[in-house]
Amino acid sequence: MMKCILSVFLLALSTLTYGQEAIDIIRKADDKFKGKSNTSEMKMTIVRPDWKREITMKGWALGNDYSIILVTAPARDKGQAFLKRENEMWNWQPTIDRVIKLPPSMMLQSWMGSDFTNDDLVKESSIVNDYSHQLEADSTINGMEVFKIVLTPKPEAAVVWGKIVTFIDKEEYNQHLVYYYDEDDYLVNTMVMSDLKIMGGKLLPGKLEMIPADEPNNRTVIEYLDMEFDVDVTDKFFSLQNTKRVR
Amino acid sequence: MYTKLAWRNIWRNKRRSFITIGSITFAVLLACVMRSMQLGSYDRMIENTARFYTGYIQIHKAGYWQEKIIDNSFNWDSALLSQVESTKGVHTAVPRVESFALASFENKTKGGMVLGISPEREHELTLLKDKMVEGEYLLEDDEGAIVSQGLAKYLKLGLGDTLVLIGQGYHGANAAGLFVVKGIAKFPIPEQNNQSIFISLKKAQWFYALPDQITSLSIVVDKAKHVDRILVDLNSKLDTQYLEIMGWKELMPDLVQAIEIDNISGRIMLWILYAVIGFGMFGTFMMMTAERMYEFGVMMSIGMKRLKMQVTVFLEMLMMTSIGVLAGISISLPLLIYYYFNPIFMSGESADAIEQFGIEAAYFFSMDPSLFYNQAWAIFFMAFVLGFYPLYVIQHLKPVQAMREA
Numbered sequence: 001m002m003k004c005i006l007s008v009f010l011l012a013l014s015t016l017t018y019g020q021e022a023i024d025i026i027r028k029a030d031d032k033f034k035g036k037s038n039t040s041e042m043k044m045t046i047v048r049p050d051w052k053r054e055i056t057m058k059g060w061a062l063g064n065d066y067s068i069i070l071v072t073a074p075a076r077d078k079g080q081a082f083l084k085r086e087n088e089m090w091n092w093q094p095t096i097d098r099v100i101k102l103p104p105s106m107m108l109q110s111w112m113g114s115d116f117t118n119d120d121l122v123k124e125s126s127i128v129n130d131y132s133h134q135l136e137a138d139s140t141i142n143g144m145e146v147f148k149i150v151l152t153p154k155p156e157a158a159v160v161w162g163k164i165v166t167f168i169d170k171e172e173y174n175q176h177l178v179y180y181y182d183e184d185d186y187l188v189n190t191m192v193m194s195d196l197k198i199m200g201g202k203l204l205p206g207k208l209e210m211i212p213a214d215e216p217n218n219r220t221v222i223e224y225l226d227m228e229f230d231v232d233v234t235d236k237f238f239s240l241q242n243t244k245r246v247r
Numbered sequence: 248m249y250t251k252l253a254w255r256n257i258w259r260n261k262r263r264s265f266i267t268i269g270s271i272t273f274a275v276l277l278a279c280v281m282r283s284m285q286l287g288s289y290d291r292m293i294e295n296t297a298r299f300y301t302g303y304i305q306i307h308k309a310g311y312w313q314e315k316i317i318d319n320s321f322n323w324d325s326a327l328l329s330q331v332e333s334t335k336g337v338h339t340a341v342p343r344v345e346s347f348a349l350a351s352f353e354n355k356t357k358g359g360m361v362l363g364i365s366p367e368r369e370h371e372l373t374l375l376k377d378k379m380v381e382g383e384y385l386l387e388d389d390e391g392a393i394v395s396q397g398l399a400k401y402l403k404l405g406l407g408d409t410l411v412l413i414g415q416g417y418h419g420a421n422a423a424g425l426f427v428v429k430g431i432a433k434f435p436i437p438e439q440n441n442q443s444i445f446i447s448l449k450k451a452q453w454f455y456a457l458p459d460q461i462t463s464l465s466i467v468v469d470k471a472k473h474v475d476r477i478l479v480d481l482n483s484k485l486d487t488q489y490l491e492i493m494g495w496k497e498l499m500p501d502l503v504q505a506i507e508i509d510n511i512s513g514r515i516m517l518w519i520l521y522a523v524i525g526f527g528m529f530g531t532f533m534m535m536t537a538e539r540m541y542e543f544g545v546m547m548s549i550g551m552k553r554l555k556m557q558v559t560v561f562l563e564m565l566m567m568t569s570i571g572v573l574a575g576i577s578i579s580l581p582l583l584i585y586y587y588f589n590p591i592f593m594s595g596e597s598a599d600a601i602e603q604f605g606i607e608a609a610y611f612f613s614m615d616p617s618l619f620y621n622q623a624w625a626i627f628f629m630a631f632v633l634g635f636y637p638l639y640v641i642q643h644l645k646p647v648q649a650m651r652e653a
Contacts, residue, residue, distance in 0.1 A: 048418060076456065077421055096411045096423045113419020 022133035022149050026166075028173045030128050032202060035229035037062040045221045046114045055112060060231075060246070064126050066238035070246050077112075082121065083243040089118065092243050099240060108160060115189065115210040115220040119160050130157035131164065138170075141177060145170045161188070172196075172203050187213040199227040249555075253562035263538065267531040268571040271626060274524035275575025278517060278622040283583050285513045286613035287590075289506045294471075296502055297495040299373050300439075302341060302465025303474045304481070305498055306331070309491045311462065317346045317417055320460040321490060331466065334480050336473040339371045341465040344451040348414030348422065350394075350444060352402040359398060360442045361412060363451020363461075372467050375432065375445070382406045382430030389447040391429030397441035399431050406431070412444070412454065420456035525629050529636070532564070536637045543641060544649030557638045564637070568630035572623045580619075586612040 040059045046052060055077065061067040071080040079094040089102040107119040131151035139148055151164040162183035167176050178191040189212055193205035208222040236242075257264045297303050308321035323342055331340045344363030349356055366385040370376045375393075376384050385393055392410055394402075404410060408428050416422035426446060434440040452459065468477055474494050481492045496503050546556060591610040593601065 046418065051418060053418065053420070076453070080421060093413075093421070093423045096413065096425055098411065098423075100413070110419050112421060113415075 022135040022147075023128070025135070025147050025168055025173065026131075026133055026149060026151070027128050029168050029175055030126075032173050033175070033204065034061065034064075035200075037231050037233050038200070038227060038229050039231050039233075040227045041225040043223045043225060044112075044114060045223075046112075047219045047221065049217045053113070056225075058246075060233055060237065062233050062235060062238065064129075066235055068238055068243055068246060069121065071112075081243045081246065083238060083240060084121075085238055090240060090243065092240070094244075099244075115212050115218060116222075117160070120210075127151060127164070127166075130154055130159050139167070141167055141169075144176070146176060174203070174205055176205070189213060195223075199224060200229040202229065249558050249562055252559050253566060256559065256563050257566060260538075263531075263535055264567060267528070267535065267567050268574065270524070270527050270531055271568055271571025271630065272575040272578065274520075274528070275572050275622050275626050276579045278520055278524075278625070279575065279579040279619060280583065281520065282513070282517065282618050282622065283579075283612045283614070284610055285510070286615055286618060287587070287611035289510070290613055291609075291611040292502060292506065293495065293499075296499055298471075301495065301498045302372055303468050303471055303495045304466040304478060304492065306464040306466070306481070306485070306490050306492050307462065309487070309489060312491060312493065312497075315345075315462075317344075317415070317455050317457070317462065320344070320417070320457055320462045323459060323461040323464070327464075327485075330484055331464065331481065334477060334484065336469050336477045336480075338467040338469050339368055341365065341368045341372045341467060342448060342461045343369075343463050343465065344448060344455060344457060344460075345462045346414065346455060348412045348444075348454075350398065350402065351411040351413065352404045352408060355402045357398065357401055358442065359412070359444045361414070361444045361446065361451065361454070363448045363454075364445055365448045369445075372465055378432040378434060379430050380433045382428070384430060385445060385447055387447065388449045389429065390427065390450060391446075392426035393430040393432050393445040394428055395440050395443040396431055396433040397437065398444065399428070401441070404428055410444070414455070416455040417457045417460070422455050424450075424454045426450075521625060521629065524626070525633065528630060529633050532633055532636055536640050540644075540649045540652065543644055544646045547644060547646040548650070553641055553644070557641050560637050560641065561634055564630060564634035568627055568634075571630075572626055575626075576619050576623060583612050583614060586610075587614045 038059075038061050040061075042057050042059065044055045044057065046055070054074070055071060056073040058070045058072055059067060065084075065086045067082075067084045069082045071077045076095075079092075081092040083090045083092070087104075089107075091100045091102055092098075093100060102118060108117050110116070111118050111121045131153050134150045134152070136148040136150055139146055146167040146169050149166050149168065151166065153159040153161065161180050162185060163181040165179040165181070167178070168174065169176060174193065174196070176193050178193075179187055180189040180191070182188050189210055192209040192211070193207065194209070195206040196203055197206045198204075199206065204224070204227065206224050208224075210220045210222075212218055306321075308319045311319040311321075328340055331337060342365055344361075346361055348359055348361045350359035351357075364375075364385070366375075366387055366389070370384075379393070380396060382393070385391065394404060394410065399405070402410070406428055410426045410428055412422070412424050412426060414422040426444075432443075432445070434443065446454070448461070451457070452461075466477070468474060478492060478494050485492065543556065547553070590612065592598075593609060
């Protein structure tokens, strides 16, 4: 009897410590990828069975709350920018000289026709704060030892997914594979990170591939051309005025 | 011998014969006019939508009709154009890029249907030039836009103002653009008048980020009745895996069904009309038989064979019916020809009330030849059946009784 109670207690303790460890791993991975602030240059390729499009852009981000993304090519979309401040998002369209505020209802819609949603882009929800984390049995991906962590949204969190399963390697704390599930536990998207390279002094995946589960022939690839971390930007940088001006 | 006898019999009592012939004449006239009006209005309805909007034949990418989105557009090049236009019976091919976008001016915004058109070709189909009420028509590769009158009114937009269009382009591309209003056009159908925006094909392809693609290709045909043959030709010529080719019956199933329902009610009316006419004719036949009872009795008493008499009477019937039918057609023909070329347009409040339903307030007439011979046959057949009554009477005629009673 005593043994039984002890083992239950130990089990509870172990999940507790494991739980603690899981959030640390996630936080470490998140911090590594984002830094306190960062700038980046990316190329996004939207792939459809009979068609594809490339968009290059620049990004500025400060913590989780502020970011600007500026489209630099193709020519017809050049200068278009997205601003995110806390929970709000705006779209600056230079061709028609207007700022459009994206309502929360549009957060789940495709961003510029890609397999990413507006929500993915602005990361309105944080994988650190909006989810509770559960460490599962370790596994390996491409010969790498990885943690498998299941993220379930906290009850009060305004998030899109019902469950996220992510694999983070034990050495560099990079995410390698992420599964996104809806609230009925169906797989919606798979994100594959690859092409590790050194950017801004860190070893990071240079390529993100988003593959929707219901259309396996579609994909959106984001390649990071360059990243800088802990750059000198303040929240004043992330204003509508500046969104129209940034280059 | 019989014909001569029958002919003379007819003109022996002119008044009686004229009444009989007259009833048939009016029957044919009434049926023809009613039917002509009905068929004429169907033709007009089909023409209004098929001829002036969708075209009798449309080509899209396979699957577009199920899901009318800009992603389902197809490659448009001169090879396809020449393939289509070289088909016998095809007058012009009219390319279009069709999709929705938000139209905005100052503080007002409304959903609009953006049509990217090739201005000259579009005019061949929809006579768009004639619908302009203000400003100028689009040129090929024009930068401006033509806005429908209802939409311009809603947005408080005038010539020279800059219209903002925001929408979603090919595969989710960002579609946003500024267009200077070059002209304003007015359409009879309210749905069209309240949301259409016309821009040049080039500009629409730029706006929706479509690389040399269009959403539909409408075909103007030389003669509407050749549509089925042209459909077959096109189906054998073009890649039907990639493209779908649809006739107006497929393009407008609701209109086809509405016409079918109306046509059935029209047929029922026609049958009621036939029944009324039939009893009228039966009345005159009966009167004629009764009047001639004494004559039949005398003829038979002096040795005329029943069969010979029957043949003579039957010939009379046929002759009178023929005269009646021919007279009916020859009266209705000039009448219908006149109204065919000069349709009756309604005006005032009743016209407004009808136009509220999206229908043109006018009566149109058809000159389809089947119209005439169908009526002729129906009346002729009726006369033929009714003609057996006098024959039956003659068959059972008792000469003495007949003469006494008469």
